Amino acid sequence: MDNYLPIFVLLVLGFLFAALSFTASAILAPRRPSVAKAAPYECGIVPRNEPPERFPVRFYLVAMIFIVFDIEIVFLYPWAVEFRALGTFGLVEILVFAAAVVIAFLYLLSNGALEWGPARRSAHWSSARTTASTVLHISPAPSDPRLSQASGGEAPEHETPAEELAEGSSEAPARAHPHEAA
Amino acid sequence: MLHAAYLMPLFPLAGFAVLAVFGRKIGNPLAGWLATGTVTASFAIALVTLAGMIGEPASHRSFVETLFTWIPVSALHVQVGFLIDPLSLVMVLFVTGVSAVIHWYSIGYMAHDEGYARFFVYLNLFVASMLILVMASNLVFTFVGWEGVGLCSYFLIAFWYDRPAAASAGKKAFIMNRVGDAGFLLAMFVLFNALHTLSIPAILAHLGDLSTGTATAAALLLFLAATGKSAQIPLFTWLPDAMEGPTPVSALIHAATMVTAGVYLMVRMSPLLHRATDVSEVIAIVGVATALVAATIASTQNDIKKVIAYSTVSQIGYMFLAVGVGAYTAAIFLMVAHAFYKSLLFLSAGSVIHGLHDEQDIKKMGGLRKFMPWTFAAFMAGWLAIAGVPPLSAFWAKGAVLVHAFSYDIGLWIVGAITAVFTAYYMGREFYIVFYGDERWRRLEVIKGDPHESPWVMRGPLVILSVLAAIGGLLDLPFHPHLDFLSSWLAPVVGSVSRHSSVGVGGEWALAITDSVLAVIGVTLAWRLWRVTADARHLEPAFLQRAWLVDETYDKIFARGGEALAGFLANVVEAKIIDGAVNGTASGLRWMGSGLRRIQTGYVRNYAIGIVLGLVAILAWMLVRAGV
């Protein structure tokens, strides 16, 4: 039974940490909501209809890429501890492991996973573009007429990529929107 | 000896494959020649095999050529293999030989048909299936061929499927054959259950292990299969309808080869019949009855092909008579001779039909001998041959059957002899109506101008078959032990189970003379009655013209459910119970499907609930097992 004690302690600690965070935030944070604050962020433009929940995919992606390396480190620690016992075999193994992760990272880089500027994309993906493609593939293909416009500098300055992604959901309305506001 | 039996079905099969894919590109007439070539190649291989086999001593003339195991599941080991022995070789020789000739003829006959290539696709597939049927070394493989020829027959009967009559004739043939096939399947089950093998040599070797009851059951079921395929009572009505197919098909499938498969099956399994003597008697009676009934019907038909079709039924009846009385060699002899003269008759009829632009009613023909001399001569040769006029082939072949029937039971012989008179008569009737008398087609304006003789490509086969029909008797001459080639050839296979005739040489002479007299009587009758006039209604009773009302009776009993007997019951049974069961099953399944489909909501949460419910159920079971 002794063996399980640390696990139990860890469990309790974890719960405590989570509970504390929530409580602290609930107690400490000032809360003064207004209509404007509650409205979804739309570049200062008054939303005409209830927009769907939006999330800037790019942040999640970076977080996920981080997790990959996080896991790599999780494996590197025990290997480092047992380095001598594992010997050459361990070295080779860890190199293979690292190589796999690096190749994956290279692939991500080549696909522009870490580019934050306006789209400059390797066009692995087809021209037809929908919500799904946008969500899955960070930013759209250059063959999209809208995007070539954007990279040509004609797009409004405030239109961040993340937003654009979200807006890309339905082509025509998204385009019409700014013009109308103007 | 050449051990390459697999090549024989392989050639037509390859022809089938090539024509099925490229047939239309190869086109007319090359496709036909290609098909003919493949069958001729098979014939050549059969000849080489024959030559090799003749060199062997009689006891070494049988071998099994196994290619591979087809179904190796549990105790059931079905092998794709060929049993080559004198019997199957005879069959192969005449199947490929006659097929080649008829393929050749079809090149001319089908020349103007838009389904030209398709026709040869089916024809080649048929030959391949027939060869498999004949050579298969186990019953399952035989059944593959059996079904294959049935399928091809169905396709070819319904070849002009835009004609309703052809389509429904195809269906009729298919359904009647299914009844027979059920017998075949059941026979296989019975035999496998008793002997744990379906290999033909093994079955025949272990017949001693069968109880008499089992042997009788198996033999009866096989005979049921044979009656379906070979159009015997009670399943004979499909064959005349099958004449809706193109004439070469009638000649090849519905006269020479496929319809004799039942006889072959009986001969192949003759040791089984030997153990089930009751069945032999049934076969003999059914055979001779069919022979007589069909001959009477043939005497009154007005369709040029239906006369020949009923004649085929009648002749196969003779073969079954031979099988029933234990004269297996005579059955095969008659089968081969029949293949010659019956394909000759069909092809001549086809030539007439061709010349008169698809007219088949003999009452609209007449006086054609001037316009189609070749066809006239060929038809006459066929007629005299089938009539049993000495020394043409049927005289010997039918004579052999009748001798054995006589020695078995004189009653059978009497019926057979009467049938012989009818045979000479009905074919003569057709001959005279078609080729003599007034030129009725002129008055009825069947065609414009005069009928034309068929092209060479069709006349060639007629000549060959005429010669064969005339001299076919040479295969097996009685009277002298050195002249009965076929009997001694087949002796290793059927010799031990054949019944030998107790008629002495004198008796044989007497019977032969009687046969000749009977043939001459029939011929004379036809000449007297039909040479001048084609209009003699009193000689064509409606009862016979409508084929003893068998179709109508079947229609009443099976299709309309016995209206006269209990119309009310029929309505209920058919509409409510039978239809209800069929439609009900289908709709019930659909209803179930639609109901079940509602579970498929498309929501992941519902799917997850499904998983959880399943998990809970399995867990519950396991925990019950654990006794928690």
Place this chain on the structure above:
Amino acid sequence: MSLFFLSALVLPKIAWSAILPELILLAAPLVLLAVSALSARRLPTGVYAGGMGAAGLASLGASVWLWTQVTPHGAGTAVDGAIAVDGFSVLVMILVSSVVVLAALIGEGYLRREGIGGPEYYVLAMFSAAGAMLMASADDLVLIFLGLEIMSIALYVLAGLDARRQGSGEAAMKYFLLGAFSSAIFLYGIALVYGATGSTNLPQIADFLAHNVASSDGLLLAGMALLLVGFFFKIAAVPFHMWTPDVYQGSPTPVTGFMAAVAKAGGFAALLRVFFASFGLLRDDWQPVIWLVAVVTLLVGAVLALVQRDVKRMLAYSSINHAGFILVGLEAATTRGIAASLYYLFVYGFMVVGTFAVVTVIARRGDEAHDLGSYRGLAQRQPFLAAMLALLLLAQAGVPLTTGFLAKLYIISAAVEAHSYALAVIAMVSAAIAAFFYLRVVVLMYAGAKSGVGLPAPLAATGAGEGAGSGELSPVAAYGPGAASAAELEGDRPEASRPDGAGGGEGHGEPDAAGVPATIALAIALCAGFTLLFGIWAQPVVELARQATLLFH
């Protein structure tokens, strides 16, 4: 007491050759990924396809070589008992490698048609295949789980490959969520089994059970139940099947074919091994479960397929039906039953990949024309495709002279031998029901054909006549034979035989009788050829499956 057990580590001796096929299929995608990342220009999809094809062939070669090693020397283990090197695993490797080659061929044609570049399809497919192989050869529950995850995660992404169609994303999402759920259940099952037996190693579990017969305790049985659920999900057994139609329908069609073959191969291989080899002693506990699940799977799969109008959905239910058949072999719990299941699995892989390859072509650009209407009169427009599809569907229906027939025969005879008569009867009934919807497609394809050499027109006409009687009820009937014969009547006008679903294709301005991409045609021909050749010349594959089971570790 110490948390970190710091005694000297014993390094396992690794027999690299034993896992060579997996290694090839893990290394090749890494190479492809690196190439695609480092190359300046976009590479044509054919390059990746070539790479995948080569990797598939290499792994096929390695598998066959392993077979030649296993056959004379018998089964063994490698990598410290974690990998089983036996005929069973090697046969699955051969199957999966073949499917990889076929998937490369089909994917090339598909991706080129759809204009989708990049190495993703190929890379993920190979990873997935490696996972399936690992599942088949793993001799340890943890390793099975590892293989399961490698296989599944790649499949999740593959399902969502066609980003333009919402259905594809939906499929990926559903598959992922439910897959993760079932993986968790599976993992929990491993934990329980470990708790009960003290090992995750399959032979050691078997050993433990052999020495502790009385200990069929709740912990172990609950663990088994959870493991079963995990497997049932992967092989799409009812009631864990509900993801299947949605995912099969939504995924890009080549992926569906790949998924159907590989996921089933991996899942079933592990299921058969774990339950037959390790939990064999507890068969009284799990056999009834398999029995019931097999029955429900057989019937639900067949019945629900009847009411589908979307061919991919129909094939999804048909694959559920097939899973039921394979379960029948496991239920028999005899060597012959396992051999039958393995044979079924093997030939099913080729049938299903070929079928979906044809569906891929027929769907045309956009991958959306899956309605039954698209198949009407196909024989006239695409005689090759129609003939191949007819063959493959008839094989799935279990028509003699195809591998499908032998597979069903083998399964049913195994069930009969194990005295599971009821199950054998139910399996036959379900096969009869299933035959209907396969034949419906075949009839539909040939009904529009007026004349031609391809296949017999009378056959089509009869089919139409037979179906018409029973088909007055449902929307299905409108697409069934009745409507087909109507189309036949007006068959002289070329418009009449055009499919209803042609709209999608016309939008892209493609001609109706667009050619079949050569690579896909090759794959289809290979599958159909396999199905027909080994349906007629049955012995080799049947013998292979039998030997594989004899060489069971």
